[in-house]
Amino acid sequence: MPGRRKREESRHLEQSSRLSDAFRKARREQDLSQQELATRASVAIGTVRAVESGRVVEPGFFTVLALARVLGVDAVKAVRTDDSATDVR
Secondary structure, eight states, rough: OOOOOOGGGGGGGGHHHHHHHHHHHHHHHTOOOHHHHHHHHSSSSHHHHHHHTTTOOSOOHEEEEHHHHTOOOOOHHHHHSSSSSSSSO
């Protein structure tokens, strides 16, 4: 069974970048540390760091859901490519 695609092979770089930006922005606006976010979302702090930095281009579905729930971010809106996705809450 193949693993996740390498960053340079992913066709989702643009969407991943938007999602990372949305999560980082929401976390900072809420004055949460990465550790606090990780704890509240029940994910590893390394996961939060990897998603926010863009090291993980295709994060797991349930990881995205957990982070989005804690941050109040609509993940679908965050990755949309049209101009209507400016407000992700």
